[in-house]
Amino acid sequence: MTTWNFRINLNREPTDAETDALFEAGLDDGAVAGGPGGGVYLMCDREAKTLLDAIESVLIDLRKIEGLWAIGVGQGDGVTLGDASRRHGGRTQASLRQLAAGQRGPGGFPEPVIEADNISIYSWAEISEWLRTRMGDDIPPVNRDIALADAAVKLACRARAAHQEERIRHLIDVA
Template identity: 35%
Template sequence: MNVYWFDVNVAGPVTDRHAEALGDVLTAADGIDATVQAGEDGGVIMFSREADDAIQAIISAVKDVEEAGMTATGVTEDLVTAEDIAERAKVTAASARYWVTGERGPGGFPSPRVARPKASLYSWAEVSTWLYEARLGAVDHVAVETAQACALITAALTVRRGVANLPKHERHLVARLVA
């Protein structure tokens, strides 16, 4: 089994009651493997879930979130800083900074998802793919698998919400399209 790192985005407001309910759901299952960041406009639940594959990990997390009374709106792969990259790739912080700036490595390091002056955030899936292809650091297939699963499940959640808003006589058309 692998550990998959991803975030489940939820519609707001997310209250302490929701966080407690999620804690109860997770405790009743296999234990708490999530952290809730919540507010009036929604929230993000960060998971590190152990499973046979990314699809199983993410779908089980979405199910747990919804069982706790929240509405999952999407799933994203883990965002990391240069320091996180160094830790996960098992290299020095200086090595990771050199890759980010292009001073070392083959070039073409992924652009930050969130650019900030001191600690930009990068997609771990993109970075790990770049590292794997460049044969730098210690990375594996799990991050790429997670990114693909996140994209697919986010699309499924979007379709599910959209179908619910369609007139009943049109729902079967969309269901046939995605079947």
């Protein structure tokens, strides 16, 4: 088994009683962090066969605390090219813009996952993998399972808010 380190973003800061309940629910391998003025999250060190297994088991434990739930996993996969430049630390936004437009590099830069008005949002997991494998950049790999889990949690939150959980589960099963 491997110990996986990740964070689960919470809908709000837990009360002292809820923090105790988290521990009793099996989340003794996590710690609440963040708080006033910023997002609140649970830093986890969960032992499991795979990262997705570890995330799933934390989410199951978290569901035992009424009124507290996950709103995301990790630090967020969605980035602008400016965000990607800051995460990379060695490429400018202009350099990434040229790569994305096919003006430089081997082509095949990842497509945006969202385009709205004049803003394009990309997957950091996809960009970092492309830069590492196609451009030879020395940046640490990003586990795509974090991005998948984050998307699933965010979809579940939206489905819950719209009272469409069962319909969304069915849609995923048939997709």
